[in-house]
Amino acid sequence: MPSLPQPVWLAVSGGLLVVAIVLLVLLLVTARRLRAERREAAEDDRYTARLQVSVADQSGRLRIIRELHDVAVHRVSAMVAQADGARYAGATDPTAAVRAAQTIAETGRETLADMRRVMTLVRESEAEAGPQPRLRSTRELFTTMRNAGLSVLVEEHGEPYDLNAGAELAVYRILQEALSNSLKYGGDGTEVRVAFTWTASGLAVKVDDDGFRNAVLRRGLSADEAAAELSYGVEEDLRSLTQELTGPGIQEMRARTELFGGTLTASETPGVGFSISATFPSIRFHNGVHGVDLSHR
Known part of the structure; x- marks a missing residue:
């Protein structure tokens, strides 16, 4: 097989070297881009996970608040009924009015405790969301x-x-x-x-x-x-x-x-x-x- 003249061989070698360098640069750039994309994807996954946890936490708090609200509404309704009953019974049986007043007070204290729990949950959610501008x-x-x-x-x-x-x-x-x-x-x-x-x-x-x-x-x-x-x-x-x-x-x-x-x-x-x-x-x-x-x- 005839050998290439030296100038041609040098030109071919130089061209191959340039191609090899270009390919190497492309490989390095591609690898760097892939690493960056993987980092971004990982960060997105972490952010999504944090967001899902936050949404789940807030949903849980809203569910608790809703349940406590329903309980409070029921208790307040009972208090109104007890107060009406005490008003009518008090005219003929004062002791019945006293018993009703005691029941109303106990129900009121329980309702107040539930409302305080609601406010605690709300304040915690507001604190996590960050302070509102004033x-x-x-x-x-x-x-x-x-x-x-x-x-x-x-x-x-x-x-x-x-x-x-x-x-x-x-x-x-x-x-x-x-x-x-x-x-x-x-x-x-x-x-x-x-x-x-x-x-x-x-x-x-x-x-x-x-x-x-x-x-x-x-x-x-x-x-x-x-x-x-x-x-x-x-x-x-x-x-x-x-x-x-x-x-x-x-x-x-x-x-x-x-x-x-x-x-x-x-x-x-x-x-x-x-x-x-x-x-x-x-x-x-x-x-x-x-x-x-x-x-x-």
């Missing part, structure tokens, strides 16, 4: 939004007071949604003015931004072009006064406001931006069901 956490929210690109100015009028946890969470979530919308539609550099107005029993929260104007200016238009885009007339003014803004975020904010006896309005300021106003006339004493000041009764 109104006093708005400083952190404002800092986060400023770091994200908003220019946030905060004003406060009146004398602030503590709210119950549910009311604080509602106000916090409304602010969070409003500021997120300002950043989403106005972009980096949007100016937002947040105003808290406290009254003896109420609170008004207002969020105004210049998102429209900022979005136009960020496009690098000339002064005349920007003025033309931001110009508006009577028709735009009328529409801003009459139109009802909708959307999932606004609906959620409105629901949170109404839960604590308030009203929410969302509007556009032509050529400027959005405005969100949430007014709570009785939030100081509102618990998500009613707002009645019982402190002096």
Whole structure:
């Protein structure tokens, strides 16, 4: 078999060496990718397992809470029946009323113990889920939004007071949604003015931004072009006064406001931006069901 000329042999050898190196690199890359995929799969499996355990644990707690609730409802119904019986029997047999009162007291203590068990389970679940933000956490929210690109100015009028946890969470979530919308539609550099107005029993929260104007200016238009885009007339003014803004975020904010006896309005300021106003006339004493000041009764 004739041997290859040295230049040809060198070229073939060099080509084979290059092919071998390429194959080796591909094998190493493939092996690394497979190892990464296996690690990710293992982590996903561990996360799924943890999630399944958490779901099973929460389901068990909910089942216990539901069972204790059913028992408590039955006991309360029995207490009502016993009280009615004692009322009628007391007129002719005072000792029967005493016995009924003793039974009612015992049933009440048992029911109270069950309710305490329910609250313990609820608190444990809340602690595992992490602490909910409170109104006093708005400083952190404002800092986060400023770091994200908003220019946030905060004003406060009146004398602030503590709210119950549910009311604080509602106000916090409304602010969070409003500021997120300002950043989403106005972009980096949007100016937002947040105003808290406290009254003896109420609170008004207002969020105004210049998102429209900022979005136009960020496009690098000339002064005349920007003025033309931001110009508006009577028709735009009328529409801003009459139109009802909708959307999932606004609906959620409105629901949170109404839960604590308030009203929410969302509007556009032509050529400027959005405005969100949430007014709570009785939030100081509102618990998500009613707002009645019982402190002096």
